[in-house]
Amino acid sequence: MTFLKTLMLSAIATTGFGTMASAQEAMTIDQQVNEAFAAATGPFVSLIFAPIPGTSFPWIVMWLVIAASIFTIYFGFVQFRFFGHAIGLVKGDYSDPNDAGEVSHFQALATALSGTVGLGNIAGVAVAVGIGGPGATFWMILAGLLGMASKFTECTLGVKYRNEYEDGTVSGGPMYYISKGFKELGLPGGKFLAIMFSIFCILGALGGGNMFQANQAHAQISGIVGDYPGWITGIIFAAVVFAVIVGGIKSIAHVTEKVVPFMGILYVGAALVILLVNYDKIGWAFGQIFAGAFTGLGVAGGFVGALIQGFKRAAFSNEAGVGSAAIAHSAVRTKEPITEGFVSLLEPLIDTVVICTMTALVITISQQLIVDPVTGLYTLNEAGSAIATVNDVSGVALTSAAFGSAIGWFPYVLAIAVVLFAFSTMISWSYYGLKSWTYLFGEGKNSELTFKIIFCVFIVIGAAASLGPVIDFSDAAIFAMAVVNIFCLYFLMGLVKKELHSYASRLQSGEIRKFKH
Amino acid sequence: MTTKLVVGLDGHGSGERALAYAERLAKLIGNCELMIVYVVEWSPYSFQTAEENAQRHKRREEEISTATQRVIDPAVAKVKSSGITATGKVRHGDVASILIAVAEEEKAEQIIVARSSEGGFAKRIFGSATSNLVMHASVPVTVVN
Numbered sequence: 001m002t003f004l005k006t007l008m009l010s011a012i013a014t015t016g017f018g019t020m021a022s023a024q025e026a027m028t029i030d031q032q033v034n035e036a037f038a039a040a041t042g043p044f045v046s047l048i049f050a051p052i053p054g055t056s057f058p059w060i061v062m063w064l065v066i067a068a069s070i071f072t073i074y075f076g077f078v079q080f081r082f083f084g085h086a087i088g089l090v091k092g093d094y095s096d097p098n099d100a101g102e103v104s105h106f107q108a109l110a111t112a113l114s115g116t117v118g119l120g121n122i123a124g125v126a127v128a129v130g131i132g133g134p135g136a137t138f139w140m141i142l143a144g145l146l147g148m149a150s151k152f153t154e155c156t157l158g159v160k161y162r163n164e165y166e167d168g169t170v171s172g173g174p175m176y177y178i179s180k181g182f183k184e185l186g187l188p189g190g191k192f193l194a195i196m197f198s199i200f201c202i203l204g205a206l207g208g209g210n211m212f213q214a215n216q217a218h219a220q221i222s223g224i225v226g227d228y229p230g231w232i233t234g235i236i237f238a239a240v241v242f243a244v245i246v247g248g249i250k251s252i253a254h255v256t257e258k259v260v261p262f263m264g265i266l267y268v269g270a271a272l273v274i275l276l277v278n279y280d281k282i283g284w285a286f287g288q289i290f291a292g293a294f295t296g297l298g299v300a301g302g303f304v305g306a307l308i309q310g311f312k313r314a315a316f317s318n319e320a321g322v323g324s325a326a327i328a329h330s331a332v333r334t335k336e337p338i339t340e341g342f343v344s345l346l347e348p349l350i351d352t353v354v355i356c357t358m359t360a361l362v363i364t365i366s367q368q369l370i371v372d373p374v375t376g377l378y379t380l381n382e383a384g385s386a387i388a389t390v391n392d393v394s395g396v397a398l399t400s401a402a403f404g405s406a407i408g409w410f411p412y413v414l415a416i417a418v419v420l421f422a423f424s425t426m427i428s429w430s431y432y433g434l435k436s437w438t439y440l441f442g443e444g445k446n447s448e449l450t451f452k453i454i455f456c457v458f459i460v461i462g463a464a465a466s467l468g469p470v471i472d473f474s475d476a477a478i479f480a481m482a483v484v485n486i487f488c489l490y491f492l493m494g495l496v497k498k499e500l501h502s503y504a505s506r507l508q509s510g511e512i513r514k515f516k517h
Numbered sequence: 518m519t520t521k522l523v524v525g526l527d528g529h530g531s532g533e534r535a536l537a538y539a540e541r542l543a544k545l546i547g548n549c550e551l552m553i554v555y556v557v558e559w560s561p562y563s564f565q566t567a568e569e570n571a572q573r574h575k576r577r578e579e580e581i582s583t584a585t586q587r588v589i590d591p592a593v594a595k596v597k598s599s600g601i602t603a604t605g606k607v608r609h610g611d612v613a614s615i616l617i618a619v620a621e622e623e624k625a626e627q628i629i630v631a632r633s634s635e636g637g638f639a640k641r642i643f644g645s646a647t648s649n650l651v652m653h654a655s656v657p658v659t660v661v662n
Contacts, residue, residue, distance in 0.1 A: 092561055097618075101577040101609025103570045104561035111567050168575030257564040331570035431567040 030230050030464045037461060038469035041476070048476040048483075056301060060479045061311045064321050067486040068146035071153050074493060075500060079148035079345050085507070086342040093514040094339065102333030105343045112328035112344065114260055115209075115428030116351050118421035119216045120317030122267075122414070123396035125359040127471075130394045131386045132309030133299040133369070133378050134285065135292020137360035139310025144352030147320030148345040153489050156341030156496045157181065158326030159334065172330025173432070174323035174485050175201075175439045181492045193488055197323060198436035200480040202451075204324070205436070207474035208316065209429020210455060211462025213422035215470045216396050218463040220418040223397060224411070234463030238456040240423070245430050246452050253427060260424045263417040264355075270413070271358035274406040278365045285364045298377030300385055312475070315482070317356055318348040322478055323485035327432045336512075338499040359399055366402040368393075395467065430455050519602075520549045521625040525616045525650075528555065528588045531631035535661045536592055539629045543601045551603040553592050554619050555584045559609040581607045613649035620656050627657040 049058045072079065088094060089105045128136040154174065161180040162172030175194040182190025218233040243249045275282060288297070293310075296302035319325055325344060332340045363369070370379045370388040381388040393401050396418060403410040430452065437451040438444075462470055506512045524539045526532035536553070543549040557580050565573070589605035596603040608615045620628050632647055651658050 095561065100561070101557060101559050101573075101580070103565070103573045106562050107565055107570060110564050111570055114564070115567070168578055169572050170574065171571065253566050257566065261564060328567050328570075331567070331573065333574065428567055431571075 028229065030466075033231070033461055033464040034466050034469065037465050037473070041469060041473040044480075045472045045476040048479050049472075055304075057304065057308060058312070060483070061308055061315070063486065064150075064315045064479075064482055065143060065146065065311055067321050067482075067489070068143065068150045071149035071489070071493065072146050075149055075152065075497065077149075078152055078342075078500065079145065079349075082342050082345070086346050088514070089339050089343050090346065094512070096515060099333050103331050105332060105334070105339065108329050108332035108340060109343050109346060110261070111331075111428070112325045112347055113350060114257070114424045115324065115328055115432070116317065116319050116347060116425075117264055117355060118425040119213055119396065119418065120313070121351065121355045121359060122399050122418060122421070123216050124313045124317050125356045126363060126395050126398040126402075128309040128313035129360050129363050129369070130389065130398055131300065132306035133292040133297050133387060134288040134360065134364045135290075135294070135296060135299070135303065135306035136310035136313070137289045137357060137364075138293035139307045140314040140356055140360065141353050143311045143314035144318060144320075144348045144356070147314065147318050147348040147352065150321035150486075150489075151318075151325055151347055152341040152345040153493055153496050154321070154323055154326040154485065155329040155344035156338045156499060157489075157492055158330040159332060159337035159340045160495070160499070162330040170331050171435055171438075173201075173327035173435055173439075174481075174488070175436060176330075177326070177492065178484075178488045181495060182488070184495075185491065187491060193484055195440065197481060197484040197488075198439045200477060200484060201323065201436035202433050202440075203477035204322070204474075204481050205429040205433025206455065206458045207470075207477035209324075209432065210426055210458050211465065211470045212474040213425050214459045214462035215465065215467055217419050217422040219467065220396055220400075220415045223400070224415050230464040231460055234460030237423070237426075237463065238459040241426055241430065241459060242452070242456045244427060245434075245455070246449065256420055256424050256427070260420055263420055266413065267417055268355060268358055270403060270407060270410055271362050274362050274403065275358070275365065277406065281365045282361070285361050288364055289360070298372070298375070298380070299387060300380060314348075314352050314356065316475055316478060318351040319478065320348050321486050321489075322482045324429070324432050324478075324481070327435050328428065336499075336503060338496070338503045341496070341499075362406075363398060363402040366405045368398060368402050368405065426459070518548070520546050521552055521623050522549060523552045523554060523616060523620045523623065523625045523628045524592075525612065525628065525630040526553060526555050526588055526592060527612075527631070528584070531661075532588070532592075533631075535629050535631040536596070538659070538661045540596055540599060540601060542629070543596075544599075549601065551596055551601060552619060552623050552625060553589060553596070553603055553605045554616060555588045555605075555607045556612045556615045557581075557584060557607065557609045558612065560611070577609065580609075611649075612646035613653060616650055617654050617656075620654070625656060627659060628654060629659045629661065631661045 048060055051057055052059045052062060090109060092104060095104060128140060157177040158172045161177035162170050163176055164170050175198045178197060179190045179194040214234055214237055218230045221233055222228055240252060244253050291297055292306055294303050296306050299305050325347060329340050329344050334340060368390050372379050378387045386394060389398055391401060400411045400414050403414060433455060434448060434451055438447060441447045522539055524535055539551055543551055584607045589607060593603045593605045616628050630647060630650060647660055
């Protein structure tokens with residue numbers, strides 16, 4: 001089955017050893033697309049995932065984790081100190097009743113979450129655990145907790161330096177805070193860096209925000225109805241997305257908006273039920289997570305392999321430091337930009353620490369990963385690149401099998417969830433990409449339409465290509481955004497610190513207090 | 518002292534009946550002021566796309582000006598033409614809670630609304646705006662049929 005093969009390939013490719021092994025077969029449309037795509041994106045991917053000399057550790061993963069750690073320390077563990085305040089803000093305790101009808105903190109958070117919660121939490125975690133073992137979960141949680149500080153930094157800046165136009169609409173994001181912030185500090189190169197970011201954001205929107213989603217949605221559908229060419233799924237998806245973003249058919253978007261949160265709750269609910277039923281194994285699963293985190297329990301690359309996978313998938317899932325969330329959060333109505341920073345730090349917590357951990361626990365507890373009964377270590381598959389699984393599955397199919405082993409009908413629900421998550425992520429990223437596009441080429445009907453059509457074309461390519469090159473390109477493009485964004489955040493973090501001091505002292509003195517509702 | 522009455526309009530024919538009744542009541546009371554309110558249904562906990570969020574402020578202004586022009590201004594003009602003091606207001610939020618909040622802010626004697634025309638499934642589960650108003654209001658409520 002091509003479906004299984006693509007997922008196998010993904011496992012190989014994500015560790016960086018992958019080449020396209022299926023090229024010898026007769027070239028179908030899907031294969032031709034795949035070949036051309038892999039060849040075109042190869043050099044870019046190798047650059048982003050180049051290992052630190054003398055190690056097998058990709059420098060980009062280090063880049064993200066070091067940044068998150070620096071922000072955590074620089075802002076004095078803001079993610080823990082202001083956690084309660086963040087909840088109060090989302091509940092609306094500090095919202096002026098006269099601002100009713102404007103974008104609330106809750107809405108900004110929900111919109112940003114619908115862009116991040118998705119396949120990263122379902123398929124991405126399975127890839128991490130499938131390659132790095134349960135130990136990857138530990139590093140994923142750590143990366144999620146640290147990533148909260150990165151989100152805080154970028155989203156505060158996103159609101160502070162957004163553009164508010166005369167007609168009442170707003171545009172914000174790294175391209176705006178980089179160019180305006182650098183100008184304010186008298187630093188050169190702001191405009192150039194903002195352009196760089198916009199280019200990478202467009203690629204990220206086409207990659208992780210589009211092709212990866214289309215690809216996994218197709219994998220999930222064909223896994224249930226039987227194998228059929230990917231471009232067919234691609235065209236259907238492209239038509240629906242086109243109807244929403246070009247045709248302005250809001251009803252479709254509204255249906256997904258209502259259904260996606262419901263799906264999210266259903267997913268976490270199902271995971272909780274499975275964990276409750278297997279409550280006696282939870283302690284054991286956490287044992288596996290801790291043991292695996294520091295020893296690897298036999299996975300490829302040992303504990304470093306677990307660490308790389310955990311960090312990488314966490315970053316891909318919660319996008320902390322990437323800059324995308326700053327675009328989504330910047331529409332909120334608030335007089336204090338930093339309040340949105342506080343709210344945004346809940347995002348990696350919900351996305352990574354809660355939802356991703358649930359997926360990882362369910363996969364571990366369902367014992368889909370094959371353990372050598374003698375040594376207690378994980379058995380590797382034939383290629384030696386990932387842990388052998390019960391039916392030789394990986395990616396979203398592994399998550400599906402894990403849930404399915406406990407709740408027989410759940411794979412069907414999961415299939416619907418995957419399709420909807422994919423769809424809502426595409427809609428969100430089409431907006432992020434569009435904002436970058438208009439930053440580069442100016443706002444206007446024709447310019448916007450050009451980007452939207454390109455976006456839809458890439459849906460078809462993403463569904464047709466196999467997962468290996470797609471996931472590589474998606475990761476590479478999204479991480480390239482983080483290269484520019486984090487570099488700039490180091491220069492701009494002083495501005496956020498000023499805001500934090502001023503806000504914290506006013507909160508302390510009671511100048512900022514709750515409104516009576 | 519001036520007696521204040523809050524009148525909730527929904528932009529439908531039923532609202533006209535509420536307004537007509539409030540006018541009659543105001544004439545009977547004498548020194549009376551009508552506060553005419555239109556509520557745009559809105560929740561801070563709904564889900565929106567990023568694009569909708571970006572345009573939200575603009576849409577809100579549009580919603581307020583449309584409601585003011587189509588509902589509030591004509592109603593205020595009509596009431597004033599019969600010699601009664603009246604002011605208008607457009608607010609976003611939950612109908613029942615906003616009407617209650619306005620009544621409390623203005624220290625109004627009572628709230629007058631018409632029985633709402635909404636129905637169906639949602640009403641069975643969540644109850645109508647009118648019944649929520651009647652149940653939670655801190656001042657007397659008159660529901661005009």
